[in-house]
Amino acid sequence: MSDLFEQLKAIVGPKGFSTDPAExxxxxxxxxxxxxxxxxxxxxxxxxxxxxxILALCHKAGAxxxxxxxxxxxxxxxxxxxxxxxxxxxxxxxxxxxxxxxASLIAEAGVVLSTAQSHADEVGLLLAxxxxxxxxxxIGGLISSNAGGVNVLRYGMMREQVLGLEVVLANxxxxxxxxxxxxxxxxxxxxxxxxxxxxxxxxxxxxxxxLVPKPSERATAFVAVPDVNAATALLARLQESxxxxxxxxxxxxxxxxELVLAxxxxxxxxxxxxxxxxxxxxxxxxxxxxxxxxxxxxxxLEDGIAADVVIASSEAQRESLWRLRETMSEAQKLEGPSxxxxxxxxxxxxxxxxxxxxxAVAARLPEARPVPFGHLGDGNxxxxxxxxxxxxxxxxxxxxDEIQQIVHDIVHEFGGSFSAEHGVGIMxxxxxxxxxxxxxxxxxxxxxRALDPKSILNPGKLIPD
Amino acid sequence: MSDLFEQLKAIVGPKGFSTDPAExxxxxxxxxxxxxxxxxxxxxxxxxxxxxxILALCHKAGAxxxxxxxxxxxxxxxxxxxxxxxxxxxxxxxxxxxxxxxASLIAEAGVVLSTAQSHADEVGLLLAxxxxxxxxxxIGGLISSNAGGVNVLRYGMMREQVLGLEVVLANxxxxxxxxxxxxxxxxxxxxxxxxxxxxxxxxxxxxxxxLVPKPSERATAFVAVPDVNAATALLARLQESxxxxxxxxxxxxxxxxELVLAxxxxxxxxxxxxxxxxxxxxxxxxxxxxxxxxxxxxxxLEDGIAADVVIASSEAQRESLWRLRETMSEAQKLEGPSxxxxxxxxxxxxxxxxxxxxxAVAARLPEARPVPFGHLGDGNxxxxxxxxxxxxxxxxxxxxDEIQQIVHDIVHEFGGSFSAEHGVGIMxxxxxxxxxxxxxxxxxxxxxRALDPKSILNPGKLIPD
Numbered sequence: 064m065s066d067l068f069e070q071l072k073a074i075v076g077p078k079g080f081s082t083d084p085a086e087x088x089x090x091x092x093x094x095x096x097x098x099x100x101x102x103x104x105x106x107x108x109x110x111x112x113x114x115x116x117i118l119a120l121c122h123k124a125g126a127x128x129x130x131x132x133x134x135x136x137x138x139x140x141x142x143x144x145x146x147x148x149x150x151x152x153x154x155x156x157x158x159x160x161x162x163x164x165x166a167s168l169i170a171e172a173g174v175v176l177s178t179a180q181s182h183a184d185e186v187g188l189l190l191a192x193x194x195x196x197x198x199x200x201x202i203g204g205l206i207s208s209n210a211g212g213v214n215v216l217r218y219g220m221m222r223e224q225v226l227g228l229e230v231v232l233a234n235x236x237x238x239x240x241x242x243x244x245x246x247x248x249x250x251x252x253x254x255x256x257x258x259x260x261x262x263x264x265x266x267x268x269x270x271x272x273x274l275v276p277k278p279s280e281r282a283t284a285f286v287a288v289p290d291v292n293a294a295t296a297l298l299a300r301l302q303e304s305x306x307x308x309x310x311x312x313x314x315x316x317x318x319x320x321e322l323v324l325a326x327x328x329x330x331x332x333x334x335x336x337x338x339x340x341x342x343x344x345x346x347x348x349x350x351x352x353x354x355x356x357x358x359x360x361x362x363x364l365e366d367g368i369a370a371d372v373v374i375a376s377s378e379a380q381r382e383s384l385w386r387l388r389e390t391m392s393e394a395q396k397l398e399g400p401s402x403x404x405x406x407x408x409x410x411x412x413x414x415x416x417x418x419x420x421x422x423a424v425a426a427r428l429p430e431a432r433p434v435p436f437g438h439l440g441d442g443n444x445x446x447x448x449x450x451x452x453x454x455x456x457x458x459x460x461x462x463x464d465e466i467q468q469i470v471h472d473i474v475h476e477f478g479g480s481f482s483a484e485h486g487v488g489i490m491x492x493x494x495x496x497x498x499x500x501x502x503x504x505x506x507x508x509x510x511x512r513a514l515d516p517k518s519i520l521n522p523g524k525l526i527p528d
Numbered sequence: 529m530s531d532l533f534e535q536l537k538a539i540v541g542p543k544g545f546s547t548d549p550a551e552x553x554x555x556x557x558x559x560x561x562x563x564x565x566x567x568x569x570x571x572x573x574x575x576x577x578x579x580x581x582i583l584a585l586c587h588k589a590g591a592x593x594x595x596x597x598x599x600x601x602x603x604x605x606x607x608x609x610x611x612x613x614x615x616x617x618x619x620x621x622x623x624x625x626x627x628x629x630x631a632s633l634i635a636e637a638g639v640v641l642s643t644a645q646s647h648a649d650e651v652g653l654l655l656a657x658x659x660x661x662x663x664x665x666x667i668g669g670l671i672s673s674n675a676g677g678v679n680v681l682r683y684g685m686m687r688e689q690v691l692g693l694e695v696v697l698a699n700x701x702x703x704x705x706x707x708x709x710x711x712x713x714x715x716x717x718x719x720x721x722x723x724x725x726x727x728x729x730x731x732x733x734x735x736x737x738x739l740v741p742k743p744s745e746r747a748t749a750f751v752a753v754p755d756v757n758a759a760t761a762l763l764a765r766l767q768e769s770x771x772x773x774x775x776x777x778x779x780x781x782x783x784x785x786e787l788v789l790a791x792x793x794x795x796x797x798x799x800x801x802x803x804x805x806x807x808x809x810x811x812x813x814x815x816x817x818x819x820x821x822x823x824x825x826x827x828x829l830e831d832g833i834a835a836d837v838v839i840a841s842s843e844a845q846r847e848s849l850w851r852l853r854e855t856m857s858e859a860q861k862l863e864g865p866s867x868x869x870x871x872x873x874x875x876x877x878x879x880x881x882x883x884x885x886x887x888a889v890a891a892r893l894p895e896a897r898p899v900p901f902g903h904l905g906d907g908n909x910x911x912x913x914x915x916x917x918x919x920x921x922x923x924x925x926x927x928x929d930e931i932q933q934i935v936h937d938i939v940h941e942f943g944g945s946f947s948a949e950h951g952v953g954i955m956x957x958x959x960x961x962x963x964x965x966x967x968x969x970x971x972x973x974x975x976x977r978a979l980d981p982k983s984i985l986n987p988g989k990l991i992p993d
Contacts, residue, residue, distance in 0.1 A: 162874070162876045163764055164760050164761070164763070164764050164875050164876040165874045165875050165876045165907075166764075166767070166875075167874075187768065208713070209713050209717075211711055211713070215710070215711060216710075220711065220713075222717070223688070232967070232971075236967050236970075237967065238965075238967045238968065238971060239965060239967070240968070242874075242943055242944075242945070243874045243943070244872050244873075244874065244907060244943075244944065244945050244948075245680070245681075245872070245906040245907055245908075246676055246680060246685065246872045246903075246906045246907065246908045246945065246948040246949050247872060247945035247947075247948065248673070248674050248676070248685075248724055248945070248947050248948065248949050248950065248951045248952070249945055249946060249947050249952060249956070249959075249960060249963070249964065250724075250952055250960055250964065250968070250972050250990055250991070251721070251724065251725055251729075251971075251972050251975055251990075252674075252687070252720060252723070252724055253968060253971055253972070255717060255720035255721075256716070256720075256721075258717070259713055259715075259716070259717055260716055264716075275772055276767050276768050276770075276771045276772040277768075277771070278771055279771060295629050296629070298629070299628055299629050299631075302631070302741050303652065303741050303742075304814075305741075305814060306741045306742070306743055306744060306813045306814045307740055307741040307813075308813070308814065348771045348772075348773070348813075348814070349769075349770060349771045349773065349813070349814070349816055349817060349820040350816055350819070350820060351814055351815055351816020351817070351819070351820075352814060352816070354815070354816070355814040355815060355816075407709050407710070407711045407712060408709075409627070409630045409632075409707075409708045409709065410629050410630050410631075411627045411629040411630045438711075441710040441711045442630075442709060442710055442711065443710075443711045478707055478708070478709075479707075479709065480707070480709050480711065480712035480713070480714055481714060482712075482713050482714050483709075483711040483712065483713065484711050484713050485713065486713045487713070487714060487715055491714070494714075495714055495715055498714070499714065499715065500703075500704060502697070502701050502702065502703045502704070503703065503705070503715070503718060505701075506697075506703060506716075506718055506979075507715050507716050507718070509978050509979070510716055510975075510978065512978070513974050513975065513977070513978035514971075514974070525715055525716075526715070
């Protein structure tokens with residue numbers, strides 16, 4: 064092993080590695096401290112050639128490698144749990160090209176999302192993905208986890224932004240599909256294999272990403288609705304009135320708003336009377352989008368789909384409305400522990416799913432207080448249950464696995480997903496084994512064997528043993 | 529073999545097969561009569577279960593199967609060249625579900641595109657893909673070839689419409705990912721493998737497709753531009769002014785317009801004076817899109833990006849402008865034979881590519897008259913060369929392979945694609961071998977071996993021997 068390590072160090076040079084536990088430590092745990100790993104060697108290659116040479120050696124030696132970007136993943140995919148070599152892409156941080164007419168940029172894996180966004184902005188375009196961790200999440204990790212975020216309703220997941228990839232395969236060969244074409248029907252679309260594969264099939268070193276025009280007008284509303292079916296109908300109504308220019312459609316229950324009002328300084332109920340459910344929605348695009356958005360809201364009010372509406376009349380008011388949604392997680396944390404789920408269901412099934420799942424959890428754990436909220440526009444709900452006051456937190460959280468399975472079973476019945484945007488990693492491998500069909504799991508294993516026969520790439524992640 | 533055939537016939541029943549050469553014949557050649565195949569047995573299964581049973585048997589026997597939809601492909605992918613069993617999906621023609629709130633439908637592989645479009649229309653939504661053959665092309669084939677068409681600029685290729693697939697694998701196992709979710713990060717996105725794979729990795733039996741809101745306003749213009757760089761600048765200008773609501777951006781050279789004016793009854797030059805290049809562009813969406821489109825055109829005129837503009841002021845005028853573009857192929861055919869290419873390049877490289885490739889072809893074949901046109905918005909050009917009058921057609925067309933390679937070599941230098949939307953099939957397997965890297969071809973072979981180890985699925989297609 065020490066021979067291998069010396070060879071690896073020689074590839075990356077003195078700036079490209081560390082064996083210092085203090086320097087490696089921040090890479091071994093993530094920000095929620097839910098996972099902790101270990102690694103004897105941190106490699107920080109500066110080029111694709113170095114990554115290629117590293118994997119060629121590791122492949123020969125059968126030494127496992129865990130790739131890591133900004134270390135912002137939530138399911139443990141980027142953590143070395145079995146003392147693997149840790150390969151950070153952080154030094155591969157160049158923007159290789161940027162073109163306004165192609166509406167694309169080519170970024171290396173270690174470019175931080177906010178940096179890539181700034182470059183797009185310089186040519187008057189938008190790199191659509193946006194998420195809370197954009198100041199540290201890196202392009203390679205975002206693609207490897209097929210990240211979601213706040214613009215998915217309008218622009219799709221990370222997958223939809225990828226025009227081409229440069230990937231180092233398990234044996235060190237470099238697969239280069241870094242094209243910026245919008246149309247290219249020349250055989251299997253190989254880049255798709257690596258998007259959302261959590262580094263188990265290859266290591267992404269660079270990506271060509273599409274850019275989109277920037278919206279020139281925006282309208283935001285907070286809407287009181289009688290129930291989730293009304294919220295779903297409102298979604299269809301607004302998509303129709305804006306011709307698909309909605310960029311956010313978020314739902315929260317009264318129970319959630321109450322937590323925000325109780326815990327977040329300056330939070331105010333936009334309405335005089337309480338409503339059972341609320342929608343925060345926003346449309347953006349050309350001049351005229353506000354009018355189209357408002358006309359949809361008006362007709363929804365007339366039809367009783369919406370009970371009451373507040374329109375943001377200033378940027379300050381817009382921010383205060385968004386704050387009611389964005390502080391949901393913080394308010395939940397301040398209230399106490401929660402049992403959490405990152406799930407999606409078909410939008411048409413959202414109301415029935417919520418009703419069914421709340422009843423099932425109540426039957427098993429009456430002290431669980433449902434606080435569902437999330438991106439209803441994508442069918443993605445953060446389907447959380449707050450611990451009731453006066454309960455023992457340890458006793459409450461001991462139900463995590465059991466409640467999760469109750470919820471995921473119902474998600475599954477409704478044709479939903481047990482991981483809408485966070486991925487699988489180590490956290491949801493068991494769920495994958497439970498809810499995917501035998502054929503799906505077998506085909507995933509077939510791909511893993513075909514692309515990484517020695518299983519040196521992020522072993523133990525995503526695919527159940 | 530006859531035992532196998534009897535078993536296969538028993539699976540599908542009397543309505544589900546034919547051995548009658550007259551009945552099989554229309555399936556063995558395509559509409560341009562460029563290819564002709566042969567098959568002893570046509571199977572027309574009516575259900576996924578039947579397809580599964582067929583493949584299980586064929587897998588065991590090592591008997592090859594060529595799947596076929598509407599038989600509208602242009603590269604020979606759907607033709608049995610080696611007397612394979614022909615499997616038509618045409619009887620699997622049910623719409624399994626349709627939901628306005630999910631904005632999705634689930635269609636079987638044999639549903640004709642125009643039928644699926646009508647169903648979407650019934651719930652007030654749009655199934656975006658649209659192409660000349662939509663009255664006969666079927667969903668399974670469209671997905672297997674990742675079809676393009678006229679709405680790609682706005683809505684993407686067929687791949688972007690697919691939410692989930694039902695696929696029968698080589699061994700007869702059914703892979704079911706028929707979900708209508710917008711967010712589902714639960715392991716490898718297996719459906720991507722089969723999109724654009726031309727039936728070589730599995731047989732698609734049904735698909736969940738996304739639907740989009742219908743535009744409520746539309747504006748169309750025919751623009752004279754000084755050169756291709758100006759056309760490219762106009763594209764960026766209009767994408768900015770409409771915030772990405774362009775749905776068409778087509779380019780044609782003066783040489784092309786002249787052919788249309790010469791051969792197509794009723795065709796009129798929209799302008800008094802000739803211009804070297806023309807753009808047909810269209811934007812659609814909410815009320816206000818016309819104004820945004822016109823303001824972009826105005827600023828382009830001011831800056832000299834556009835030399836002259838005609839705006840369609842009626843549906844009749846819109847149709848006559850579109851006719852100038854849509855009759856390009858017909859006019860070319862009436863003029864005489866052409867050497868044709870379906871290529872794409874990065875939009876920013878279009879002008880330099882056209883100049884370079886025209887010069888290279890002129891150096892080799894001075895009698896070739898360049899008539900480039902196509903979907904410049906996607907970088908996709910039908911880069912055709914018309915035979916000069918008085919030339920011998922046989923002598924001219926004998927240069928097909930040589931000129932194609934000259935053009936494709938230059939496409940490749942510019943980071944382009946030798947098949948923008950038609951696929952590979954049998955026609956472009958050699959080009960795939962020439963222009964893809966060793967790593968790309970090897971990975972394609974790895975996937976083929978992993979998913980179809982006995983090579984019974986559309987053997988000889990897409991992947992070079």
